[in-house]
Amino acid sequence: MPASLGLRGPAVCGGVGGRAAASAGSSSQRSSSWQSTSRSKERRAGRNWLVVWSRWTTSAESATRRIDAHLAQEELAQRVYCSSGRVSMIETGRRSPNKDFTKRCDEVLGTGGALMRLWPLLTREAYPSWFRPFVEMEATATAIHEFEVQAVPGLLQTADYARTVIGASWPPNTPDETDRQLAARLERQEILDRPSPPLLWAVLDEGVLGRPVGTPDVMRAQLAHLLKMAQRQHIRLQILPFTAGVHAAMNGSYFVLDLPNQEHVVYMENPDSGRLSIKPETVTNCG
Incomplete structure (x- = not known):
């Protein structure tokens, strides 16, 4: 070097x-013109369908695996140490699962790591x-x-x-x-x-x-x-x-x-x- x-x-x-x-974000963006802000919103909107798709895929798989395991949302919530409301929001695509939640669901539902294999879909679309x-x-x-x-x-x-x-x-x-x-x-x-x-x-x-x-x-x-x-x-x-x-x-x-x-x-x-x-x-x- x-x-x-x-x-x-x-x-x-x-x-x-x-x-x-x-x-x-950065301080320079705060001082940028309304045109720059508008472009940022357009770029974000353009990515939304990818985010929604990847989130829906993960959420749908999580709900399917839970049903296959004959567990109610409340039961899964207890086993992965979170609220049933959070499970519901994740399964309906209103909130993204974090990595710990995904790992615990894999363990509790015995998926063999199927949910974690979907994790890159979510993290990639965050960029x-x-x-x-x-x-x-x-x-x-x-x-x-x-x-x-x-x-x-x-x-x-x-x-x-x-x-x-x-x-x-x-x-x-x-x-x-x-x-x-x-x-x-x-x-x-x-x-x-x-x-x-x-x-x-x-x-x-x-x-x-x-x-x-x-x-x-x-x-x-x-x-x-x-x-x-x-x-x-x-x-x-x-x-x-x-x-x-x-x-x-x-x-x-x-x-x-x-x-x-x-x-x-x-x-x-x-x-x-x-x-x-x-x-x-x-x-x-x-x-």
């Missing part, structure tokens, strides 16, 4: 980085369409290099920190949308717990540590989590101090992914879109 940032070399790339991962290709590449990467100027990288966020960031989106998310996006973000983090995880080299601007996100307890837990993750052998975490002054990555955050086929991909993000590039000059400038 190296030059001024220690992130594979100097950067000339723009974008707002991966902090939007499963969230389309904006322009972010999904990056998530798929990230999952196969042998090394991930990231420079972040605004927020803790998504792969290193605690659940409470991530929920706060996602909750700052504009237009505002519904509680169910927030839950789905949070679940998707936390699932991305599972690549770091694999037996052979990718190398993660993250450089954070000092402002990331000084920007309050959520309550003091949320920030305290997040900073403690960063220290803990930095102890892992495959993770290198560095802070770019304010005293460094002007540097090569002033234009914003970016990722460089090293893929198994020896290719290198740069990912940059704007408030409403993301861009992958394998152009040699772009990779060289960013990596």
